[in-house]
Amino acid sequence: MIQCRDIHKAFPIGKETVEILRGINLDVAKGEFVAIVGESGSGKSTFLNVLSGIMPTDQGEMIIADAHLEQMNENELALFRRGHLGFIFQSYNLLPQLSAIENVEMPLIFAGVPKAERRQQAKTMLSKVGLSERFDHLPSELSGGQQQRVAIARALVNNPQVILADEPTGNLDSKTSIEILDLLKQLNRDEGMTFVVVTHSHVVYEYADRLIEMKDGLLVKEEQKGEK
Ligand SMILES: Nc1ncnc2c1ncn2[C@@H]1O[C@H](COP(=O)(O)OP(=O)(O)O)[C@@H](O)[C@H]1O
Numbered sequence: 347m348i349q350c351r352d353i354h355k356a357f358p359i360g361k362e363t364v365e366i367l368r369g370i371n372l373d374v375a376k377g378e379f380v381a382i383v384g385e386s387g388s389g390k391s392t393f394l395n396v397l398s399g400i401m402p403t404d405q406g407e408m409i410i411a412d413a414h415l416e417q418m419n420e421n422e423l424a425l426f427r428r429g430h431l432g433f434i435f436q437s438y439n440l441l442p443q444l445s446a447i448e449n450v451e452m453p454l455i456f457a458g459v460p461k462a463e464r465r466q467q468a469k470t471m472l473s474k475v476g477l478s479e480r481f482d483h484l485p486s487e488l489s490g491g492q493q494q495r496v497a498i499a500r501a502l503v504n505n506p507q508v509i510l511a512d513e514p515t516g517n518l519d520s521k522t523s524i525e526i527l528d529l530l531k532q533l534n535r536d537e538g539m540t541f542v543v544v545t546h547s548h549v550v551y552e553y554a555d556r557l558i559e560m561k562d563g564l565l566v567k568e569e570q571k572g573e574k
């Protein structure tokens with residue numbers, strides 16, 4: 347589902363250019379739940395940004411669902427992301443003036459789904475993440491864990507093939523983190539989407555099919571996991 351070949355990315359820092367990604371190779375199979383764990387500053391967010399085409403790569407190939415992202419222009423990338431990728435962030439990134447259901451509907455509006463249908467799909471998705479009682483709440487009226495559930499529903503609502511999550515439990519206490527990881531794993535199983543989660547937290551260890559360690563812009567160690 348995902349193939350990365352020799353991805354490099356450097357940033358100008360002062361007069362210097364610092365290489366942050368130093369040749370990343372990664373293959374992720376359809377339906378796999380892969381966790382990339384590394385210390386803060388190891389390049390995890392940069393990798394996800396490059397992988398999703400949000401940031402251009404300096405070198406290398408990124409293939410998602412047989413499409414070469416490094417060969418696309420801005421418009422093609424925006425369309426590809428909308429159709430194939432779902433994103434989950436540490437900070438939820440919900441629109442504060444919109445209710446839970448309106449936040450979840452956003453990707454469907456961009457996809458041109460008619461109103462009644464998008465309401466229904468958003469309701470179904472919010473129910474799947476355990477928020478059937480919270481459709482009309484604003485983000486400020488929800489706990490951190492509930493806000494992240496809304497963000498997860500929004501990421502999954504248009505049925506993307508790949509979900510990319512950057513520190514999805516970074517703002518949550520350990521009990522809520524476990525609930526959110528349980529939910530991601532359950533959705534991964536039920537919906538069959540491919541998950542790539544990057545985090546500095548080893549809590550993810552039990553949930554991933556495969557655990558990869560990132561260090562100084564390289565993927566250094568892999569561990570295949572059994573079933574949880
Ligand atoms: N846009 C940028 N410009 C310059 N340096 C950056 C930029 N984005 C990230 N970096 C640097 O790249 C390194 C890796 O950052 P990041 O990918 O955010 O790491 P992680 O997500 O693993 O904490 C850090 O040293 C950071 O300062």
Ligand SMILES: [Mg+2]
Pocket residue numbers: 390391392512513
């Ligand atoms: Mg980061």
